[in-house]
Structures are given as C-alpha cells and as structure tokens.
Amino acid sequence: MAVEYRDETPFTGDNHTPTELANAIRTKKYGKDVREPIAQLADKLSNAVLGQNIGSVVATPTKTFTNLSELQKAYPNGADGVMVTVDNGHKYFWQNNAWVDGGVYQSESISDDSVNNEMIKSVNFNRVRDDLVERSKVRVWNKVSEVTLGDDYFTLTAKGGDAGAIVPFDIPVTKSPVYLNISFRVLDGSGLNYGIDTYTMKDGKITQTLQSLPLSTTGYSKVQVPVDYTSQTNQILVAIHGTGKVQVSISINRTGEVQNLEQLSSKIGALSKINDDEYSNIFTGSLAPFNNSTISTSQNGFEIAITGANSGVATDWFVPDKDQVLVHIAGMKSFKTIQLVLASMYADGTVHYTTLTSSERGRFDMTARFKTSDYSGATKFRIIANCPDQDASGTMTVTQLEIVPLDDMQINANYDRNLREMIKKMLIAEGKMNQISAIYDADYTNLWNGVLTKFGSPQIDKIGSEYLITVTKPNDGGISPQYQSSSAKTKVHVEGSFSTKSVDVQVAYQTPNGQKYMKLGHVEGGTLNDDFYFDAVNLAVYQQASSFRTLIQCNDDNPKGVINITSLGEYELSSFQENPIYDRSMQKMMMNIMTKLDQVSGAVDAIKADKGLYLTNTRGEKVQLILNSDGTVGTHVLGLDNVLFMGNSLLLGLDTNNESGGPFGMCASDSKHDYAYYVEQAILAKNSKAVFSKLHDASFEMAETDEAAQSYINDNNDKFRNQDLVLIQIGDNVGTDIRIKTFKNNLKSLVERVKADSPAARILLIGVWYGNNGLSDFIKQVAQDTGCEFVPIFDLNTLDNRAKVGDTITFNNGSTMAVPAKYASHPGDKGHKAIADAILKQLAL
Numbered sequence: 154m155a156v157e158y159r160d161e162t163p164f165t166g167d168n169h170t171p172t173e174l175a176n177a178i179r180t181k182k183y184g185k186d187v188r189e190p191i192a193q194l195a196d197k198l199s200n201a202v203l204g205q206n207i208g209s210v211v212a213t214p215t216k217t218f219t220n221l222s223e224l225q226k227a228y229p230n231g232a233d234g235v236m237v238t239v240d241n242g243h244k245y246f247w248q249n250n251a252w253v254d255g256g257v258y259q260s261e262s263i264s265d266d267s268v269n270n271e272m273i274k275s276v277n278f279n280r281v282r283d284d285l286v287e288r289s290k291v292r293v294w295n296k297v298s299e300v301t302l303g304d305d306y307f308t309l310t311a312k313g314g315d316a317g318a319i320v321p322f323d324i325p326v327t328k329s330p331v332y333l334n335i336s337f338r339v340l341d342g343s344g345l346n347y348g349i350d351t352y353t354m355k356d357g358k359i360t361q362t363l364q365s366l367p368l369s370t371t372g373y374s375k376v377q378v379p380v381d382y383t384s385q386t387n388q389i390l391v392a393i394h395g396t397g398k399v400q401v402s403i404s405i406n407r408t409g410e411v412q413n414l415e416q417l418s419s420k421i422g423a424l425s426k427i428n429d430d431e432y433s434n435i436f437t438g439s440l441a442p443f444n445n446s447t448i449s450t451s452q453n454g455f456e457i458a459i460t461g462a463n464s465g466v467a468t469d470w471f472v473p474d475k476d477q478v479l480v481h482i483a484g485m486k487s488f489k490t491i492q493l494v495l496a497s498m499y500a501d502g503t504v505h506y507t508t509l510t511s512s513e514r515g516r517f518d519m520t521a522r523f524k525t526s527d528y529s530g531a532t533k534f535r536i537i538a539n540c541p542d543q544d545a546s547g548t549m550t551v552t553q554l555e556i557v558p559l560d561d562m563q564i565n566a567n568y569d570r571n572l573r574e575m576i577k578k579m580l581i582a583e584g585k586m587n588q589i590s591a592i593y594d595a596d597y598t599n600l601w602n603g604v605l606t607k608f609g610s611p612q613i614d615k616i617g618s619e620y621l622i623t624v625t626k627p628n629d630g631g632i633s634p635q636y637q638s639s640s641a642k643t644k645v646h647v648e649g650s651f652s653t654k655s656v657d658v659q660v661a662y663q664t665p666n667g668q669k670y671m672k673l674g675h676v677e678g679g680t681l682n683d684d685f686y687f688d689a690v691n692l693a694v695y696q697q698a699s700s701f702r703t704l705i706q707c708n709d710d711n712p713k714g715v716i717n718i719t720s721l722g723e724y725e726l727s728s729f730q731e732n733p734i735y736d737r738s739m740q741k742m743m744m745n746i747m748t749k750l751d752q753v754s755g756a757v758d759a760i761k762a763d764k765g766l767y768l769t770n771t772r773g774e775k776v777q778l779i780l781n782s783d784g785t786v787g788t789h790v791l792g793l794d795n796v797l798f799m800g801n802s803l804l805l806g807l808d809t810n811n812e813s814g815g816p817f818g819m820c821a822s823d824s825k826h827d828y829a830y831y832v833e834q835a836i837l838a839k840n841s842k843a844v845f846s847k848l849h850d851a852s853f854e855m856a857e858t859d860e861a862a863q864s865y866i867n868d869n870n871d872k873f874r875n876q877d878l879v880l881i882q883i884g885d886n887v888g889t890d891i892r893i894k895t896f897k898n899n900l901k902s903l904v905e906r907v908k909a910d911s912p913a914a915r916i917l918l919i920g921v922w923y924g925n926n927g928l929s930d931f932i933k934q935v936a937q938d939t940g941c942e943f944v945p946i947f948d949l950n951t952l953d954n955r956a957k958v959g960d961t962i963t964f965n966n967g968s969t970m971a972v973p974a975k976y977a978s979h980p981g982d983k984g985h986k987a988i989a990d991a992i993l994k995q996l997a998l
Contacts, residue, residue, distance in 0.1 A: 164189050170216065170232045217513070221245070224252060242511060285322040285331065285405045292319050294390060306402040309393060311345065317392035319354065322405045323485075323516070333363060333389060334404045342368060344396030353386035360386050367665050367697060435471055436556045443467040443537055455551040459488055465539025466551065470498065472533050475558035476526050480509065480536055482554050483518040488540050488547030493519050497531040506537070522559075600638070600723040601703070605631035608704055622705070622716040624653060630706025631718065632661065637700055638689040638725040645673060645703050646722035649681040652714035653707045660687050662698035669696065670704065681718075686997075689725075792877035792913075793840040793998075798829050800882035801851045803922060803980060803988070807962065809849070814965025816847075820956035820972055820979040823963045828980075831989030832880070839998050848872050853903065854886035854896065862899035866906050873910035880992065881907070884921035884928045897931060904939045916941040917995060919988075922950050922980065944995045946988050954984035 164177050164186040177190040218224040220240040228236075231247035235255075238245065244255040291307050293300045294317035299310035309318045337349060351363040393399055440455050442448055446464040449456045457466050482493060492511035498504050505528075509521035525531065536556060538549070605620045607613055609629040614621045622631045647658055655677045659670045673685035689701065703723055705716060798804055804827070806819025818827025829847065836843050848869060856862040873879070881904070887896045907916060918936045921928050929947050936943035956979055960972040972981075980988060 160186075162186075167193060169193060170234050221252065228252075286403060287321045287323065290321045293317075294319050294392070303400075306400055308340070308398060308400050309391060310398045311393045311396055313396050315392055315394050317390050318401070319357070320389040320391060320403055320405075321387060322389065331405055334406070335366070335391070336402045337366070338400045339368065339397070340400055341398040345393055345399075346395045349399065349401075350390075350392045350394075352390040352392070354388035354390050355386050357388070359390060363389075369665065434555045434557055435473070436554050437469050437471075439469050440466045440551065440554075441469075443539060446539075454484060454553075457549045457551065459540050459545050459547050459549060462543050462545055463539050463541060464545055465491075465537055465549070467496070467537045468535050468554070468556065470533040470535045471556065473525055473556075473558040475560060477522060477524050477559045477564050478534075479520065479522050479557040479559055479563075480555070481518075481520045481557075482536075482538055482551065484549060484551040484553065485516050486540075486547065486549040487515070488545050488549070489513060489542050490540055491517055491519075491538060491549065492541050493521055494537040494539060495523055496535045496537055497528045498533050498535075499530050500532055505531075511541075597724060597726075600636040600725065601633055601721050604634055605705075605718065605721070606634075608632040608706055618719075619649075620718040622718065624707045624712045624714060624716065627708055627710070627712055628706055629712065630657075630704060630716065632705075633703040633721065633723065635663065635700040635702055636723055638723075642686050642726050643689045643701070644722070644724040644726050645685040645687075646720070646724070647681045647683055647685070647703075647705060647718065648720035649716065649718040650679055651681065651707070651716040652679070653712050653716065654709045655707065656681065656716055657704075657706055657708050658683070658685050659704040659706070661702040661704050662696065663700045663702075664696050664698055669698075793836050793843050795876050796833075796836060796843055796845050796878045796880070797872065797876045798832075798845065798847045798880050798882070799850045800829075800847070800880075800919075801849065801854060801885050803827075803885070803985075804829055804882055805847060805849045806976075806979065808964055813968050817965075818980075818985055820960070820962065820976055820981055821985050822961065822982050824965055826982045826985060828985040828988040828992070831986060832992055835989075835993050835996075835998055836878075846872065850881070850883055851886050853899075854883060855892060856895050856899070857889075857891045859895060859898055862895055863902065866899070866903050870906065870910065873907045876907075876911040876914045878996075879907055879911065879914050879916045880919060881916065882919040882988075884932055885923045887928060893928075896928070900932070901935050901939060904935060904941060908939065908941075915996075917944055917992065918942070919944045919946060919992060922946055922988075923978075942995055944991050946991055949980075949984060949987045949991065954980055954987055956981035956984070 160177075160180040161182045164181055169177075169190070174190040174194040178187055178194070181187045181190070216227075216234070217237045217239060218227065220238050224236050224238060224245060228247075231250070231252070234246070236245045236252070237243070245252045246255055247253070288302070288305070288307075291300060291302060295315070297312045297314045298316035298318065299312065300318045301308040301310075307318060309316065333351065335349075335351060339345070345368055347365070348368050349366040351366075352359045353361050353363060389403065389405065391401055391403065440448060440457075442457075443466050444462075444464045445460045446466060447458045447460075448466065449458070455466065459465065480493060480495075490511055490513050493509045495507045495509055496504055497507070507523070509523060510519050512519050525534070528534075536554075538551065540547070540549075603618065605613065605622075608631060609624075609626060611625070611629040611631070612623040613631060614623075620631055622629070624630065643660075645658065645660070655675060657675050658673045660673055661668050661670050671687060673687060674683060676683060689698070701723075703721065705718060705721075707714070707716065802819040804818055805816045807817055807821075808814065809816045815824065817824035818829060821827035821830075824830060829845075833843075833845055836845075850865075853862055853865040856865060883900075884896075887893055904916065904918070907914070916939075918932050918941055920932050929945055933943040933945070935941075956972045956977045958972055958974050958977045960981060962970050962972060964970075
C-alpha cells in the first residue's frame, strides 16, 4: 500500500479511534507526531477487547457521547473500539452493521443492606481553599535551588545566584483572571538581596513578571494574574537571589480568599447569579468515610483516599422539607469513575441505594435531582460519592457540595440561577421575574467588618450599628480595620451626618515605610451619603501599599461636634460593576438590558465599560502608557491645557451666526446649561489655565461622498493639532443610507487624523443621542479599533431629559425665545447635565 508522508500538522489529543491512530501513523511527516499515536494505539490494544469483559477487567472506552443518537450521528458507518453513552452509562460496539448495546459500562453498584454503621466514622472540616495550585508538583527551577515541601507551604533555599521554585496550577475552565496569594517568612536572610520575585511561566519558560516583594521578616501579597491561561501560563515561578532560605505559602484562586465549605457552596461565584433566599444548602459541612476510605484535612478541601470498589464518602442523614432536592458536588479525582448515590432509609432500618449520576472526568462537577415522593416510606436520606470500579485506588478532593430542597419557583421551567439563561427563558415565555428581587453579586462584597476605632483622641460611642464620634481637636476621627483590594477603582461609601463644619474622608495605606494617607473627599453641609474612589493598584505599584483603611475625620481649625456614621462600605469593584447597565436590583437590571439590547447586540454577559488604558501617578495625575522609540515603555502625563469639543447641534445649535452673543447647545436654557459648559467647569477646577475650542461636525455627518468627508478632515486639520483632550460628539445627523455609508467609510479616518495631529491627546467618542440605525455600536467599535474611549448617550434620551415645547431660552445678549416643537427632541437642561455627567464619569478627573 503506497503511503504519502506529507501531513505536517501536529498530532494532538488523546481521544482517538484505532483507525484514526493508524491513519496518523501512516501519514504524519515528523517522528514526534508518529510516536504518540503509536503509544496511544498500544494502550488501547492492551485495554480494549471489543467491548467484552475478561474477569474483572472492563474494556477502556474509545470515546464517550451524550447518548446513542449522538454516537450514531458521529459514526453512522461504525468505528473501531468501545463507545460509551453518558445518559445511561452503557457501552456500544459495532457489529453486523449496527451499534450493539453491551450493557452497563460500570462495575457492580452498591447492593441493598451492604452498608452498616461500623463502616462509617464521622469527621468534620472547617476550612478549605478554592485553590488551583498543584502542591505535590512544586519543584526546583535550577541547580542553585533547593525545595522542601511541607503540608501547605514549601521552603526555598538559594545556594548563590538566582534560585526559584516552579509552582504548577490547574488551568481554570473559564478563561478569566485569578489571584495569586503569596505569604512568606524569611528563615535565613543574611545572604539574600533584592526581593522575592514572582513570574508567570508556560511549560518552564518565563512569560511575564508579576511583581517584586521587598525583603522583610514576613510578608503577604495578593496580585491578579490577568492572562489567557491556554496560551500564556500554567506555572508560577517564585524566585529569590543570593544565599538564604525562605518559607513560602502560595495559593491561586478566583477570589484570593480562604473560605469554609459552607461559604464555598453557598457562594455563586459570578456576577450573573441570582441571590435567592430560598435556595438554601442543608449540607452540614460534615462528611464520613464510606467502605474502607480515609479522610484527611488539607487546604484544598476534603481529601479522601479510595481503597477498593464502592469506597468513598457519605453525608449525614437529612430529612428534606420539600419534595424535590438538588444535589451538586465538585472536585478532583485520580481514579477512573465517581458516582453520586442516594441512600434512602426506611422505618424498618433497611437502606436502599440509587445511582443518580456519574463522571469519568478528572475534574468533576456533577448535578442531579431526586424527588422524595419517589421513595415512599423513606424516613431520611444521605448522599454518597464513591468509586464503583473494581480494585479502585486513588484520591479524591471534594471542594464543593450542595444539598438544596427546591420550592415551586425553583423547579419552574423558567427558573435559573444563571442570569443570562434566566433572561433567555423569560424572553421566550412569561417567567416569574417579580418573585426574584436582587442579583447576588459575589464581587460586590462589603469588606468592612463593622468596626471603627479611634484616630487621634475623640470619644467613640457605638449605639446599635451606628458610631458617634465626638471630636475636639483637628484630625480627630474614626478609622476602619485593614482590608485588601486589587481594584483600580476601589469604592468607599459613607452615610451619616455631622455637626462639625466639615468632614474629610481619606484612605490610609500601609507601606514598608509606615502608614500614609490620601484624601478622597471633603464634605460640608452636615450630611454624608457619598461615594469615594481610589486606585489601589496604583498605590500598590508606586507606594508598595499592602493594605488599606478608611479614615473619617474632622480637620476644622476649631473642631467641636459629633460625626454620626450610620453606614460604611468598602468595595473592590470589578469593571462590570462600573458599567451603566449594572444594577443590584434584578428588575432594574432587566430594564437596563432591554433598553441596551441594540447597543450590546444581545451579548448581555460580555458588556464591559470602555475605560482607557490610563494610570494615576502619585501626584494624582492621569498618565498614559507609551512605547518609546528604543522599545522601552514610558508614561505621558495627560494634560488639560488645550481641549477641543467637536459636536453637532447638541454642542453648537443656537446662535451659530453670533447675532445674539455666541452659540451654545441646542435647547439648553442658556449658555451655562449646555453639556460643554458643565464639562469646561469641571476641567477648570483641575486646571484654571485650560483653553477650550469648539468645532461643528455636522457637515462631516451629512457628507454624502467620501470626497466631502475627507474635505472636512483636511479643512480642519489645523484645529486638530496640539490638543490634550478631544471630545467628539457625533452621529445624530447621519439619517440616510448614503450618509450612513459615507460616515462608516470615513469616521475612522477622522479619528486617526486627530490622533496623528495630537498624538498625546486623550480622545472620547460620544454618541448617539438619537441612536440612528445602530450607529452607537459602530462608533463604539471605531473607538476600540483606534485606541480611543466611547461614551454612550442614547439611553439618556428620555422624556424627562428632553426639552419641553415653550421652555424659555435666554441668549448671551439677554434676548429670549421659546423652544419650538421642531427642536423639542433635543436635550433640555436635564439632558445636557446627564450628557456632561456621562462624559465626566468617563474622564474620571
């Protein structure tokens, strides 16, 4: 048989039929791509026996399918080997031109009355960690390194030079950032220099630097690992330099928090989940050995050693108060099969066993339901997770376990704890949305523990949950305990009242050189109901801040009075929570989603606010990352000296011929109530020397040829130069097919010309008040493609924000006019203020 050895594609995967392996052996060009299929084929030949069992050995499956229909669809003309269907656990093999059912592909299940009380011993565990680190595989990096493993730590010894330990971790199923938590204790630091460095690695090669920790006796750090794990990293390198010894404890997880099992099982762990008070986990947190297994405590969870068939773990007996019960279990295992079994006990003491589901995945995540009414006469139940394989041996880690009695709402076809799935169901059929009131946002967690202590020498009295802080000297106040945040927008919310003239809110942050302070806000007027924000990432990078505290104090010259704090919130915000669509009330969120459908194109779970790639330096100035000509990365301070407004009638709609004292925004009551004026005042508050210019862009919007659009760009080229900030409000006059085509052909050119003429400028694209023909999505995409920012304003076009017919407009020369009906769809004063607020929120001055 002639064979062409021309296939240069790599051989990948480990779930192939013998025919596929044979073809690879015949056709792959390179030796490395031939050796692997040979090895896999040898394994299959040693295990597979045409679907037949020999003694206690069961043929290893070639592939698994959801059901028989999926198998028949994949291989209508048959295939070599044993195929297993998940829905019934049966094995199939091709015989006489048909897929033949070979019976259950599992060893014997638990028989009735095979378990007695002597076989079960209770054990309780209090703390587990949602940890991805593979601790047993931590190893040395190079020859000058030495690593000794402990229970939940390792000791790294440097013998001169750069030494390190490679820490492998499991790749999360969801490609999302996780947190690296590292704590250390220096055992011998006499010969160490520099600091303790951490890097991401991919298969032994360094991919990027995470952070460098200064040397001290002990230390702790939490840093986000924002990478695509499938291509960039599956290991962390911890490195020290010189000679010495350091004890290191490291974990990699999604929250960076150590939690007990009950917290892990009750937390939903995603923004898209619903907080349903009736969704209660009745698992007690106690598991017992079952059939010759042993359980030990570890940071990962319940560690179970399996020995022999049906060995596993069992929960306490429970009596559900509802008919239908959901069971969810997740974790990892090293043996072949895990099954979830329901044990039901009857009045005479007999126990029956029913297999609910099973899995052969190494990292398992199984969910099943049962009805108590199907077990008439049963007095109580328990859940068993075990291995049914003959001669079973290995370990299992249970990281999550839920036993949830479901009410009528939860068993409804429209109910789903995943928000996106719930929305889809509700759009198809009328669900029960009004019975669910709020979204359970696992990231929106108040980090404050309810305690305030003295700062300075005030008197502090606690009445219920409120604090009364009596101040008599400058700087007197109350301060919260330390908390940690890795958010570039950490939020502090303060509610209360005060009888002093003013109150200052500051963040106190801990550095290697002691505690430092940064003012967040100054409040007067006697009432506190304010949000304050700071960049925790900036403080960590530039000040080596390791923790934060909220300080509420009075700095009046002669302070005498009481500060009453009724509520304090400290939040590590995610980017999703900054999005205008976000609301913790589900009904409001649903309304926002429906309003935004045109803009988000149905991708509800992918909405993210467009924030520019900017940082804040230690002086509070916005800086932009830039690539220098020599390849190094530098920063540019974003100035506010020269600001260019580009817009249509919303910017320059009235008195454009200067007959009445000067133009301003259409339907604003006067020139001090359009959106540009509000933005100008906010900028002047930051830079009193700022210079503003305005340029009408309606002729570009209404261009009907590429030549006309390019002519606008060329004619205004000089106005684009030497700007620090350019605000392009655009898109409302693009009302015909030819204008839409021309606009889409040339908008990117306009933006790129502005960027070329003012390369250091920050550029915001703003639109569209009228939301014409889905242009918001297009403008947003142009902003993303050109590295600019986008401010959506279509959702601000509400009846309350529009001008009213008959409203009075006063020009700069004192003359007036009434708003005519033809202008009334433009923003009134409220609308202009809303647009300005949206722009200023994006600018975050």
